[in-house]
Structure formats: structure tokens, C-alpha cells
């Protein structure tokens with residue numbers, strides 16, 4: 300018997316300066332339900348869940364558990380009521396190990412050698428869930444995917460009855476996501492309930508039994524999953540149809556923009572992460588890199604953009620050698636990089652939106668003349684980005700941290716794409732974007748390609764890679780298993796290469 304048989308949020312209102320994030324929202328979930336919470340970027344999903352988890356107080360409205368009102372003032376109240384939450388952005392202590400992070404606040408640990416008990420539980424959960432992480436690694440050493448796994452472990456160890464997951468699979472590989480879904484299904488059979496926020500409609504379709512759709516803070520739809528199609532869900536969220544193919548201009552092969560020769564790069568643990576790698580990205584080309592995260596993609600991209608030391612080999616941009624130059628020099632010579640963890644590295648949270656709009660470019664013409672910022676120019680640029688990339692913000696004068704997760708992403712992508720670089724490196728560019736915004740970003744990448752730019756796209760979303768790329772390289776343990784044209788390749792073949800089979804060597808049999 301679980302402690303939460305039925306949970307209800309009734310008449311929830313929440314406003315921030317200039318925005319009504321939730322307006323008269325009702326939500327109800329029973330034991331065993333897996334409820335999908337859907338909505339565009341900025342629709343109010345995270346706000347609603349932060350209220351349930353006690354991070355915000357609602358302006359109006361109540362929360363009932365098994366018919367009785369509960370007052371949730373802080374996360375401790377919420378946890379006591381049996382609610383656990385995994386956040387959209389990682390909330391781990393970077394300089395602590397996995398073990399220490401999971402152990403923080405773990406109340407059942409014995410007084411002596413508490414971490415021994417935690418280690419045992421991590422190992423047990425890891426085996427059960429296939430969520431493997433090294434308990435002795437520090438958080439900063441982990442990829443985004445691995446950090447997410449730690450968050451999941453942490454919540455599971457607190458034995459939550461109702462688990463709130465804010466975009467938990469965005470950085471998981473398809474296999475890891477499937478593994479997580481198996482666990483969620485098992486939890487649901489045991490009477491646990493789950494609220495899952497996701498922009499991936501196929502995921503919602505596969506795992507949830509009910510959905511609730513928010514739009515601009517208000518509930519616009521509620522359904523049993525079997526009564527709706529994916530197209531219905533998309534329409535409920537954004538009010539229009541979404542493209543599933545992306546036409547590209549037919550262009551001749553362009554000259555090389557990026558050339559990487561015999562590149563060797565080490566990981567943070569000083570082991571080879573990129574091994575003797577060669578690649579060329581041409582003008583008018585989108586070059587995709589597929590692979591399970593942690594196979595050297597991050598190190599490769601960092602080495603190219605000057606954020607990580609190149610052990611040996613060479614990197615050329617437009618024929619000029621840029622190996623081991625500073626990130627700023629490389630950026631100034633025409634390469635921009637949208638990093639994997641862009642919320643952490645791509646913005647300054649306390650600066651205003653308009654200041655963030657020119658980050659890394661503020662020292663240059665036209666935003667700066669003789670060391671002085673040209674504020675009217677900067678603000679005009681910010682207005683354009685907000686308009687073009689459909690960023691939902693109260694004004695350009697709000698601190699960046701007030702924007703919703705997806706809107707921060709749109710802003711960063713807009714800033715980097717609008718710089719019209721010769722080479723745009725984008726790691727997981729549609730991670731966290733709603734279906735409408737993801738469609739827009741894919742079109743922008745193709746637009747860059749069609750107008751003489753080149754794009755290096757790192758993604759785990761195979762569908763996305765197949766939709767936009769001209770060539771796809773599959774990375775496994777620091778090497779390419781093959782570089783293939785998507786038109787003549789199947790998703791299954793790429794899947795095999797992701798598991799370590801060189802192209803053509805092991806066919807589906």
C-alpha cells in the first residue's frame with residue numbers, strides 16, 4: 300500500500316513579474332498513473348511542478364493528498380508527503396563524487412560508514428536499472444548523460460511515491476531511455492505514480508497512460524493516451540501541424556571549412572578520448588556525429604573549439620591552422636560552438652537578456668566602439684533575436700535566469716546562429732525544445748548550410764540526424780565506425796555502428 304493513492308492540485312495560480320505562469324490549473328493523478336505533462340517552452344510546466352515540490356508557493360490554489368489538504372512550504376514537506384523530483388537542469392555538487400552526492404540527505408544511512416550503505420544501494424539500483432555510473436567519479440568529470448543518471452539514482456534512493464521528472468530523458472541514449480521506461484513501468488505496477496515532462500511525443504505516447512497539456516499557463520487539453528495520436532498532441536501544444544521532413548537545396552560539394560587530421564585528445568581522466576581521428580566538414584554541408592554520449596564527442600568538439608588541449612594531430616579552419624589556439628581566437632576566426640551544457644556555459648544567469656544576447660561578441664564591432672558598449676545596438680539585436688527565435692520573455696530587460704529552460708536554449712542558439720559563422724558546432728541543439736521550436740532550429744541549421752555555412756551537428760537523436768545531415772559519422776570509443784550518407788543508410792545500420800560495429804562489417808542478421 301502506498302501513501303499516495305490520489306494527488307490533486309486545484310485552482311493553481313502563479314505569477315511572476317510580468318508573466319502569469321500558471322492560471323487556474325487543475326491536475327489529478329492516481330496510484331499507478333504515469334501522467335505526461337506537455338506544453339511549449341514557457342507554458343508553465345516547470346513552475347507547476349516546482350509548486351508541487353515546494354520550491355514556489357502558489358498565489359492561489361491547494362494541494363490534496365488522498366482527499367486531505369497538504370501544505371507544502373518547501374521540498375522537505377514535499378518529500379515527507381512522498382514526492383520526489385528530478386530537475387530539468389542538474390542540481391549536483393560538482394566537486395563531490397557520485398557517492399557523496401547521492402548520499403547527501405540520505406536519511407536511512409547508518410551513523411557509522413554511512414557511505415558504505417549508500418554504495419551498496421547505488422550498486423543494487425544500478426544493476427536493477429542498468430543505470431551505470433562510477434560512484435567514485437566527481438560530478439564535473441561526467442557527461443551530461445551520466446549526470447542525469449546520478450539524479451535519477453538519487454531520487455530513487457529517497458523512495459518517492461510520486462516521482463516528478465522534468466525532461467529526464469533529454470540526455471539519455473535511446474537504450475538508456477528504454478531502460479528507464481522499463482523501471483517506470485515496474486514502478487507503476489507497484490502503485491507508484493509518475494509525472495513526466497517531455498517534449499518527445501513518441502516517448503509520452505510510449506510510456507504515459509494520461510496526458511495534460513498546458514498552453515501559456517492554462518490547461519488546454521487532458522486525455523487518456525489511447526484516445527490521441529502524436530499529431531493530436533502536437534496540435535494541442537502548438538496549435539498547428541509540425542513538419543516531419545526538411546527540404547534542402549541541391550548544392551555542389553563545397554570547399555573544406557574544417558579539417559581535422561590524426562587528432563588525439565585526452566579525457567579529464569587523462570585517457571585517450573579521441574583517437575587518430577580524421578574528418579572534413581565542407582561549405583554547404585551539415586556533418587552529423589552520432590553516438591552514445593561518452594564516446595569522445597564532447598572531447599572532440601572541445602578540442603576543435605579551443606576548450607581542450609590537443610595531444611597530437613592538427614585542426615584547420617578555412618585552411619588556417621588553429622590547433623591549440625585559445626577559444627576566443629578560434630571564435631574570432633569564424634567558429635561558434637553551442638555547448639552541450641549551455642545553461643551552464645552559454646549564459647550569465649544574472650545578466651539581463653539583452654546583455655546575454657551579445658555574449659562573446661560584446662567586445663567587437665558593432666556592439667562595442669572604442670571599448671564602449673553601444674547599448675541601443677545591443678538592445679536592437681536582442682529584440683531581433685527574441686522575435687526571430689520566438690523567445691518567450693516578459694522583456695529584454697529581465698535577468699536571463701527568469702526565462703524557462705527552453706527559452707534560454709532558444710536564445711543561445713539564436714545568438715550563435717545569427718553570428719553567421721563559417722562553422723557552427725552544435726551539440727544536441729534541440730535538447731529541451733518543444734516540437735515547434737525544434738522544427739524552427741532544424742530549419743535554421745539547413746538555412747546556414749544552404750547559404751554557404753557549414754555545420755557540425757552532434758546529436759543522439761537519430762531521426763534528427765537523418766532529417767538534416769548530408770553525412771553522418773558514427774563515433775564509438777574515440778573513433779569513427781564509419782561515415783555514411785543518410786539517404787543510403789538505415790537507422791538500424793547506424794545503431795549497429797553506435798554499438799561498435801564498423802560500417803559494413805556486421806550486418807543485421
Ligand SMILES: Nc1ncnc2c1ncn2[C@@H]1O[C@H](COP(=O)(O)OP(=O)(O)OP(=O)(O)O)[C@@H](O)[C@H]1O
Nearest residue numbers: 315320340341342343344345346701702703704705
Ligand atoms: N523565477 C522566475 N521569475 C520570473 N519569471 C519566471 C520564473 N520562473 C519562470 N518564469 C516564467 O514563467 C513562465 C513559465 O516558465 P516555466 O519554466 O514554468 O516553463 P516550462 O513550461 O517549464 O518551459 P520549458 O519547456 O521551456 O522548460 C515563463 O514565461 C518564464 O519566463
Ligand SMILES: [Mg+2]
Nearest residue numbers: 345387703704
Ligand atoms: Mg521547464
